[in-house]
Amino acid sequence: MILRGPWPRHGAAIALLALTAACVPSADTGIGPAAPPIAGSPPPPPPRAAVRADFVLTGTAEQGAVMTGLAPDDARTVTFDGQPVPITADGRFLIAFDRDAGPGARLVATLSDGRRVERAIAVAAGIWRLEQVNAPYRGSASSDADFERRRPAELAQIAAARAMRVDSNGWMQRFRWPVAGRLSGFFGSQRVYQGKPGSYHSGTDIAAPAGTPFVAPADGVVVLAAAAPFTLEGNLLIVDHGMGLTSAFLHCQRLDVKVGDRVVQGQVLGTVGRTGRVTGAHMHWGLKWRDARIDPGKLAGPMGE
Numbered sequence: 036m037i038l039r040g041p042w043p044r045h046g047a048a049i050a051l052l053a054l055t056a057a058c059v060p061s062a063d064t065g066i067g068p069a070a071p072p073i074a075g076s077p078p079p080p081p082p083r084a085a086v087r088a089d090f091v092l093t094g095t096a097e098q099g100a101v102m103t104g105l106a107p108d109d110a111r112t113v114t115f116d117g118q119p120v121p122i123t124a125d126g127r128f129l130i131a132f133d134r135d136a137g138p139g140a141r142l143v144a145t146l147s148d149g150r151r152v153e154r155a156i157a158v159a160a161g162i163w164r165l166e167q168v169n170a171p172y173r174g175s176a177s178s179d180a181d182f183e184r185r186r187p188a189e190l191a192q193i194a195a196a197r198a199m200r201v202d203s204n205g206w207m208q209r210f211r212w213p214v215a216g217r218l219s220g221f222f223g224s225q226r227v228y229q230g231k232p233g234s235y236h237s238g239t240d241i242a243a244p245a246g247t248p249f250v251a252p253a254d255g256v257v258v259l260a261a262a263a264p265f266t267l268e269g270n271l272l273i274v275d276h277g278m279g280l281t282s283a284f285l286h287c288q289r290l291d292v293k294v295g296d297r298v299v300q301g302q303v304l305g306t307v308g309r310t311g312r313v314t315g316a317h318m319h320w321g322l323k324w325r326d327a328r329i330d331p332g333k334l335a336g337p338m339g340e
């Protein structure tokens with residue numbers, strides 16, 4: 036048996052090292068002398084991003100209105116009246132004030148180092164059309180046996196749709212009206228029966244002939260498309276615009292989209308109709324952020340713009 040020593044391999048390794056070393060440029064090549072400073076101009080300061088130390092809010096703090104916001108830099112969580120509010124990677128979020136929201140609200144951000152940034156918001160009262168009726172309040176009209184039998188399943192379907200969480204940036208867009216026409220019913224309007232308020236109108240009604248196409252006011256995902264008319268809402272369509280903001284379209288004649296469809300602003304969703312409990316063809320457009328009822332007109336602005 037011949038034992039081979041380590042020498043030949045060691046020698047090869049040394050040769051390889053020498054070869055490698057020969058390829059490395061010497062220290063005084065490649066890097067030239069530093070450029071001489073230009074007389075009279077101090078070196079520019081290193082770039083530094085502006086720090087956002089507080090919340091930045093856009094919109095009007097008012098009953099029935101929506102606001103978008105930017106969280107302070109380094110915010111890990113944001114709460115609105117104690118409830119967590121999701122924020123995007125660059126700190127954007129959405130909040131809204133119910134038609135009957137109280138006069139004050141509070142935003143709290145918790146930063147990664149544990150510090151808290153708080154912002155108290157004064158919520159202005161909305162102006163609603165109230166109609167005084169000199170008659171006793173009679174409760175909700177005509178609830179027959181058929182309605183009582185069908186209603187729980189309809190409400191469960193609506194609740195399940197609203198519980199879905201979708202990924203959409205529609206909430207960041209400027210909303211447009213789903214259909215053009217005369218406003219025939221106003222958000223928040225309410226009859227008051229000898230001092231006792233009835234329920235208020237939860238959306239905006241737009242008069243339009245049956246069969247008129249209506250479009251998505253903003254991007255979103257369909258979370259409910261009634262397969263058959265609901266007792267009150269008729270052919271109901273609900274589109275989620277992300278961040279808990281949803282549009283409901285009631286009394287439709289026809290729906291052209293189905294649950295799970297991703298829709299874009301301006302896309303035709305169906306046609307105006309007179310299904311459900313209505314007196315004539317119109318589009319009832321309702322908007323909600325979570326459980327808060329929002330005035331569509333405050334989001335879409337004046338019609339025709």
Ligand SMILES: [Zn+2]
Nearest residue numbers: 220238240319
């Ligand atoms: Zn209505």
